[in-house]
Amino acid sequence: MSAIVQFDHVHFAYNAGTDILSDLNLTFLPGQFYFVTGASGAGKTSLLKMIYLALRPYRGTVRIFGEDIMTLPERYIPALRQRIGIVFQDFRLIPELNVFDNIALPLRLDRKKESFIRSTVGRILMQIDLPDKAFHFPETLSGGEQQRIAIARALIRRPEILVADEPTGNIDVGLATSILHLLSALSKRGMTVIMATHDTHLLDRVPGARHIRLGKKGRVESVALLDQWSPVK
Amino acid sequence: MKKPQLFTFPDQNLLGEAPLSKTLSWLVALMVALMALALLFAVAVHQRAVFLHGQLADRLTVQIIEADPASRDRQKDTAVAILQTLPSVKSVHALSQQELEKLVEPWLGPDAESEITLPALVDFTILPHGNRQLIAEKIHRVAPSASLDDHGSSGAALLAFLDLVTGLLWGVIFSIAIATIAIIALAVRSAVNSCQDKIILLSLLGAERSRIAGLFRYKTGYAVLKGSIVGSGIAVLSAILCIRLLVALPTPILHSDNINFLPLFFIAFLPMVAVIIGVMTAHIIVLRMVEKK
Numbered sequence A: 001m002s003a004i005v006q007f008d009h010v011h012f013a014y015n016a017g018t019d020i021l022s023d024l025n026l027t028f029l030p031g032q033f034y035f036v037t038g039a040s041g042a043g044k045t046s047l048l049k050m051i052y053l054a055l056r057p058y059r060g061t062v063r064i065f066g067e068d069i070m071t072l073p074e075r076y077i078p079a080l081r082q083r084i085g086i087v088f089q090d091f092r093l094i095p096e097l098n099v100f101d102n103i104a105l106p107l108r109l110d111r112k113k114e115s116f117i118r119s120t121v122g123r124i125l126m127q128i129d130l131p132d133k134a135f136h137f138p139e140t141l142s143g144g145e146q147q148r149i150a151i152a153r154a155l156i157r158r159p160e161i162l163v164a165d166e167p168t169g170n171i172d173v174g175l176a177t178s179i180l181h182l183l184s185a186l187s188k189r190g191m192t193v194i195m196a197t198h199d200t201h202l203l204d205r206v207p208g209a210r211h212i213r214l215g216k217k218g219r220v221e222s223v224a225l226l227d228q229w230s231p232v233k
Numbered sequence B: 001m002k003k004p005q006l007f008t009f010p011d012q013n014l015l016g017e018a019p020l021s022k023t024l025s026w027l028v029a030l031m032v033a034l035m036a037l038a039l040l041f042a043v044a045v046h047q048r049a050v051f052l053h054g055q056l057a058d059r060l061t062v063q064i065i066e067a068d069p070a071s072r073d074r075q076k077d078t079a080v081a082i083l084q085t086l087p088s089v090k091s092v093h094a095l096s097q098q099e100l101e102k103l104v105e106p107w108l109g110p111d112a113e114s115e116i117t118l119p120a121l122v123d124f125t126i127l128p129h130g131n132r133q134l135i136a137e138k139i140h141r142v143a144p145s146a147s148l149d150d151h152g153s154s155g156a157a158l159l160a161f162l163d164l165v166t167g168l169l170w171g172v173i174f175s176i177a178i179a180t181i182a183i184i185a186l187a188v189r190s191a192v193n194s195c196q197d198k199i200i201l202l203s204l205l206g207a208e209r210s211r212i213a214g215l216f217r218y219k220t221g222y223a224v225l226k227g228s229i230v231g232s233g234i235a236v237l238s239a240i241l242c243i244r245l246l247v248a249l250p251t252p253i254l255h256s257d258n259i260n261f262l263p264l265f266f267i268a269f270l271p272m273v274a275v276i277i278g279v280m281t282a283h284i285i286v287l288r289m290v291e292k293k
């Protein structure tokens, strides 16, 4: 199976001299579920940002959908991003828009019909268990509710890749488990899930998931299939 | 609660409320009102100058100051006869006694004639190439008491002044236009700055740069349109008020039958020009700012 995201000898630094990620080699396969863990500051968010084309390595190659992002002309980037759903660590909901309009944003960018938008958003509001909050504004919602709206917005386009940065950081174990079930079901239908998390106890909720552990100086400490621990040199 | 909107645009609610400050509309209204008034004033002054030029440029008057009425009338008649033979003279009109009395009445009162000897006056107009010097000499030969009054040369200073005023007004209009563009540019720039997070978000969600610029094009165009309609409305209303006041004066400066309303229609195009300028400014600024991301 060919990789949907491929990192080859990737080096990344915000400031020259201090590598956040160094010599990263990773292969993400379509339809798989990946957990990315590591201590705070290990570089999880930075790794995800490279996948959604917000950061570029200073050395090495990153391929997304087979495209080398270093040589890809600027004008093709929006089309690639439209195939990737992003759950930001800080949600990034638009405060002036209500829940419905926030979730509908990607579909509106795609100029979908309002009738399609209404039914699609309505369905996903049920899936995240917030059917009665459609016309509330983000600031009137709890952290966990905002987080679920951020997840809904990332999923609304049925992306090929879901990049989720701590999507369960603000919700209790019960809700987190149901979100994980949703994501894992979607991944079984072909969506690649790449999820950064602190909660190592969530890992066993997704059978068959792979676990990428980032260690010191942005090196990959291990890549493991669930419960099949295999340290990487 | 959604406010009813005059124009709809598919993307208009993508970012929520207009990120442009409401002040922009008011500033544009003020600038457009000033610009429209200056424009109306410039056109009025120019038209006045053209009118005066037409009235004065080819008009001359022969003035015969002679105490002896018989000699005066004789000189007047010969002057008229001579003028009528000259090919460069278009028309000749000797003022009658009544016309003369009417002319001096405002200065001397109704019974002036009995005490003061009035000069004889002959108005005439010449063709543009007519030689004033030659005409003056010919008249002088037959009417020694005649002097020639050339309205064209006495009006030249006034016309030059009116031209200067018109030029200055165009300068003012140009400056206001530049200032308006600057105001729009500053407003768009600060709106784009305050929306940077949203712009980055839209771009991460896969929105093209031109699409993001489109949001600001729309918002700017709408704000400028509102402002400039209000502004030109104010200008047209105050122009109409001015015209009515001037027509109603005891000695009207304007007559309602020679007012040119065309400039008022021209003002109606100002909002369109302002909107085009606003939209183009917004487009350029947003593209440049998004490019830096």
Ligand SMILES: Nc1ncnc2c1ncn2[C@@H]1O[C@H](COP(=O)(O)OP(=O)(O)OP(=O)(O)O)[C@@H](O)[C@H]1O
Residues within 6 Å of the ligand: A014, A015, A020, A038, A039, A040, A041, A042, A043, A044, A045, A046, A047, A089
């Ligand atoms: N914009 C930035 N400029 C400079 N340094 C940065 C920037 N963003 C992050 N860093 C640094 O890069 C390192 C990795 O940050 P990153 O956000 O990728 O970590 P993380 O694993 O996501 O941490 P957390 O679990 O706390 O979210 C940190 O040391 C951080 O201080």
Ligand SMILES: [Mg+2]
Residues within 6 Å of the ligand: A044, A045, A046, A089, A165
């Ligand atoms: Mg992080």
